[in-house]
Amino acid sequence: MPRVNRTTVLTLLIITSSVFLLFQLHYYRKYVSKQGPYILSRTGHLTANDIQWVSQLKKFLGLARHFGLPLFLADTAALTLLSQDSLRQRDRLVHEPHCSFLCTGRPVTSFALHANLWKYEPGFLLAAKQKGFELLELRGQDPRLASLDNLSGEEIPLHFLFRLHGHIIQVVFLYERSGNYLWHGELRLKAHVDRSFAPFKLLDYGRHPGSYDRPELVLTVVDGIDVRIPRNISRFLSEQRQARFLECRYRDARNFLQLYPDDVSPDAVDFRRKVKSLLHLAGRTLAQLDIPFWLSSGTCLGWFRQCSVISYSRDVDIGIFIGDFRSDIVSAFRSAGLSLKHKFGKVEDSLELSFLSEDVKLDIFFFYGDGDVVWNGGTQAKSGKKFKYIFPRFSLCWAELLDLKVRVPCETLDYVTANYGASWSVPVRSWDWKSSPSNVQRNGEWPRAEWAELIQVY
């Protein structure tokens, strides 16, 4: 009996599950497959969809070439595949139609275009439409007109999305900015735009504005298609991961400058010039060492509050994570023409370097992580007292200051508020670094025996 029972149970189970399975397959076809071929799991061999896709891409790139638009492949998935096995590519070259890189299993392929090569070509868009592509044009404000002057021009193209058979080709417009970098805008849908046009969350570009160094491009053959790609793929990809760009808040800065007009005395003008050259020099030097840094303290406040330099601040402040510390920083700055003014603390605790260029000081604060906060240290040379400045954790974003692409904490408001309190928007001319900051704490004293090592003043 138990045996019969078992069989019956099994049979019943099989029947129910078949019905269930059939229902699910039905549901699956009805609701999910409609989204596109990407649902079909990626098999090693070529599917009909892949073949179709490759030929569509070929068609699209052919059109772009015909209209003189030098697109380059910026798709993170495809570039990752490319960087992983450039050897396999060579092997595959001999085979018949294949799609090892461009068929990433994702419904989106991204390309980028230098916007200055885009002359508004209704011809190109028309031809693409004739080939069956649906187009979504996303435009926005021109950030190059955003400045302390109130200018407005017509909206510039930021992203083009071409759709064919559920597959999306994203074309990102890269604009040349005056800090010698490329910029792309945020993808924002206006009220009347079809929200189901594309799986927006899967797009590589557009969640935030981004900035890039100008990549060197090479023409290559990928899956039988001629396409330009960045020469240094891994570098491009690592840039892509931390490309988020923050535009300065010019409107607020204008309001601030209305209240507190900028100092235009020859001294202030001269100071700004010196800061600019010092900041450029610091940027160059640290870029050579591959050390990321961000604007800190007064320099960060100047960017955030007035998109410029606070003329009475008298120094340039930058932050570096202690994990990025390299012992050759001092020598690198020295050979760049700066003199070391003082060195406080040690790598393990409260490290701080100060350099001097002409009469402007460059303060480098090293930041230490501690749970959900980060902090940097301060040292009073004459008493050996230690101080601690505590900030909430932050990530780094790109920004532009004085024609230079620099990093700032993405959560700039939190950072500035931590440092200067809620009244950061009111200029304070008399500032005591030991007591004025709202995030300063006493942190004991250096043992007198170690002063010679830990408090070096030149």
Next chain:
Amino acid sequence: METWTPNPRAKPFIPRQQRSLYLTWKYKLTNKRTIRRFCQAGAMLFLLITVIVNIKLILDTRRVADEDAAAQEHEDPIPNMETPRKPANGRKVLDIEVYSSRSKVYVAVDGTTVLEDDMREQGRGIHVIVLNQATGHVMAKRIFDTYSPHEDDAMILFLNMVTRGRVLIFTIKDEGTFHLKDAAKNLLKSLGSQVSLNLNWRDMWTLVVKKGGQVYGEKHTKSPALSTWGDPVLLKTEVQLTASEEAECHWPDNELNRRRKLFCSKVEGYGSICGCKDPATIEFNPDPLPNNNVFNVPVAVIAGNRPNYLYRMLRSLLSAHGVNPQMITVFIDGYYEEPMDVVELFGLKGVQHTPISIKNARVSQHYKASLTATFNLHPEANFAIVIEEDLDISIDFFSFLSQTLHLLEEDDSLYCISAWNDQGYEHTAEDPALLYRVESMPGLGWVLKKSLYKDELEPKWPTPEKLWDWDMWMRMPEQRKGRECVIPDVSRSYHFGIIGLNMNGYFHEVYFKKHKFNTVPNVQLTNVDSLKQDAYEVEIQNLFKEAEVLDHTKNPCEDSFLPDSEGKTYVMFIKMETETDTSTWTELAKCLHVWDLDVRGYHRGLWRLFRKRNHVLVVAAPISPYSVKKPASVTPIHLEPLPKEEGAPVEQM
């Protein structure tokens, strides 16, 4: 049953796995228990597949849901601020009110005030408004100060350019008849005015009329006496709108005509551009330059609210050989619609700038914003070409700049390259291939080096509260630092503007009308490299070598001061003891009818110009280092200013 043992008596071994498996299979099938097990395994497998498909289904549904969420996330949080315009209301009749008085005029269309001017000391003359006969939109607004001379000619020109069928509204503020000549009065009569021939001093007058059609209303009050004005006039009338098809032309449908159509439906007063038959072209396709060094140099057009000027300027700019429309940006000082319409008509980029400050400071802030934006928009550019909206641009403007641009790069003693020669009048300029170095900054179509702007000028540009002229500021020694500009003998731009901040008709007549303007294409400039600092001195020395000293006993203002020769070089010396001792030069400039308002266009105390087709070197002795060329016997000419003459006081340009 797991293994199969070969028959020892079988043939030599040949692997025959197929068959042996089959056998195993067959054997297994015979075993009931195995069948059951097999079924159970199958069922398990089936269940497993169900589970997998289930999981996948859940994942995929979630992904789809996520994408929807993502789409939400990408939504523009700012609500669409643009309120849809009210559709052209069903009414086919416009109510129009027109008011004319000494101190105030206004025009209301359907209750909306489209013109209101009650400012003192402003807006004198005849105000003209053009309405679209199909939509009732205001297409043009003009004031013709017919109290002053020549303004009636401008009004005739304008009225003739308005397309037939448009609705014209006229109203006088203060005084509009003193210089309203018969030609204009007759034109008004032909438009349908009953009283135009009788319009007199300080009369008040309003008229609403369809061009080439009916008169909707006219009112007029006479001024009772010379010292008083006519009573204010208020005219109320109705205008029947026509069908939109009648108000449009039927041009072939293409990109250019779409722009044209949009433009012509919005504005009036641009003549043949909106003609239904053979309209004037808006695409020029001038010849490219063979070696164009300025093809990628951005061009900043500085504009205000003078759309007709901008239109004329852009036509000439886009017709110049070697122009690259992609690089042109028009910067408009203020949110004016009509200049923007003109920019879009030509398919160019326009940028609007919120005005800061007033008068000169406003212009100066606009220049700064425009220059900053130009270098922001073109970070790769090392130069920018700056052009004002009231200039005609010579056909070889870009050719001239292309041939001279490298000088700015190679010679640090240069401040700019300008297309304008302050002293280049019809009778004092001759050679389109000739270039000079001058110690002033002429502007009016010039090239600015990025490093000069970014490193020197931008950081200390005059702030909004300083009412300085930007060009005067740029000419100050603190900025110019002894550097010079390269200019042509024959200007490559022509200043046609007669309305403007520092400009009026009289001033234009005296100082700008007779300015020489090059019309020869592809001029090959001579010996461009001799414009570099050291080479130029050699060049000057050579000029002095061949130069004959003029007879200093004659009156330099007389034509006979120069011999009746052609193509020779002469030198004359005038007295100038110090930098500020400019009286002799000013008097000479006055009688030569060149720029005399300040001292311009010299190089180390030397002016170069043409008289009677001869090149004349004017040396300021003893201040100029070239005074050493003066023969001892020659006494520098000294002229004293005449006692103050009559003549309108003019502001400095």
